[in-house]
Amino acid sequence: MKNISTIKEFRKWRKNISGTIGFVPTMGALHEGHLSLVSKSNKTCEHTIVSIYINPTQFAKGEDLDTYPQMVRADLDKLSQFEADCVFLPDNSEMYPNEIITSNYNSDLFKILEGKSRPSFFKGVTTIVAKLFDIIEPTHAFFGEKDYQQFTIIKQMVSDLDIPIQIVPCPIIREENGLAMSSRNKYLTEYEFSVVATIFKALECGKNILKAGEIHADKLKREITQIINSESAFQIDYVSVSNRNTLKEIDGELEGEILVSIAVFLGKTRLIDNFTYSLSEEHI
Numbered sequence: 001m002k003n004i005s006t007i008k009e010f011r012k013w014r015k016n017i018s019g020t021i022g023f024v025p026t027m028g029a030l031h032e033g034h035l036s037l038v039s040k041s042n043k044t045c046e047h048t049i050v051s052i053y054i055n056p057t058q059f060a061k062g063e064d065l066d067t068y069p070q071m072v073r074a075d076l077d078k079l080s081q082f083e084a085d086c087v088f089l090p091d092n093s094e095m096y097p098n099e100i101i102t103s104n105y106n107s108d109l110f111k112i113l114e115g116k117s118r119p120s121f122f123k124g125v126t127t128i129v130a131k132l133f134d135i136i137e138p139t140h141a142f143f144g145e146k147d148y149q150q151f152t153i154i155k156q157m158v159s160d161l162d163i164p165i166q167i168v169p170c171p172i173i174r175e176e177n178g179l180a181m182s183s184r185n186k187y188l189t190e191y192e193f194s195v196v197a198t199i200f201k202a203l204e205c206g207k208n209i210l211k212a213g214e215i216h217a218d219k220l221k222r223e224i225t226q227i228i229n230s231e232s233a234f235q236i237d238y239v240s241v242s243n244r245n246t247l248k249e250i251d252g253e254l255e256g257e258i259l260v261s262i263a264v265f266l267g268k269t270r271l272i273d274n275f276t277y278s279l280s281e282e283h284i
């Protein structure tokens with residue numbers, strides 16, 4: 001597994017690689033969620049390239065850029081057990097050499113859900129992903145459904161900008177208690193970890209209500225909200241029911257493919273989770 005930290009060296013190495021190339025962009029502190037993306041890339045493509053880069057432009061002032069977990073050596077150890085051909089580990093001067101940052105993509109999707117609470121987040125994400133796509137030149141790129149809005153926006157971006165990369169969604173990997181794996185879970189205290197399963201319980205309950213035939217968005221949101229609020233340690237940022245493809249909020253009757261997503265604070269840690277559901281399919 002080759003480790004490369006400059007764009008120049010990467011492009012030189014990349015010239016000799018052909019066939020299908022899977023790309024897994026990450027911010028490091030790798031867990032089984034990240035590794036499931038690498039594994040899917042291994043299965044789908046002839047080559048796999050992983051990037052580890054904590055992108056400063058997607059953090060707002062006051063967010064956790066300075067404390068975001070960094071453990072590159074452990075990450076490389078974990079990756080060595082997969083068939084990753086190369087790990088790209090650039091630094092800030094490599095990715096943002098100029099003071100003025102040009103971004104070439106904008107979308108109304110930046111303003112809703114995560115974007116409401118984190119107004120500069122998707123501008124930062126799309127800027128770095130577009131730059132990485134240009135450097136890596138993959139045929140496929142793998143994104144986790146845990147960040148469903150991010151996956152949707154990247155899919156939209158490659159379509160809008162005619163970028164010839166197939167965006168592959170990967171299912172959410174969870175801890176035994178149902179908590180969606182995240183590098184930020186390291187921030188949770190023992191007590192917080194003991195109550196955090198309530199998020200998954202609330203979503204599971206939402207899914208069961210849908211399976212039982214509930215078709216009103218308000219009722220679904222109310223039930224989920226009630227379960228989260230039963231644990232006083234949580235502060236809800238949003239509970240949303242939207243169209244799975246357009247991410248447009250649904251307030252009335254539900255139909256078609258939906259995305260149920262939530263963001264909550266547990267102490268200082270902000271956690272997100274979701275599930276998708278099809279009302280057009282039979283659920284047993």
Ligand code: AMP
Pocket residue numbers: 025026027028032033034036037142143144145146147170171172173174180181182183
């Ligand atoms: P991050 O390092 O948090 O930027 O995540 C890098 C990629 O891993 C993104 O595509 C995430 O959606 C994905 N990812 C993070 N956590 C999980 C998880 N629990 N299950 C599946 N994918 C994940």
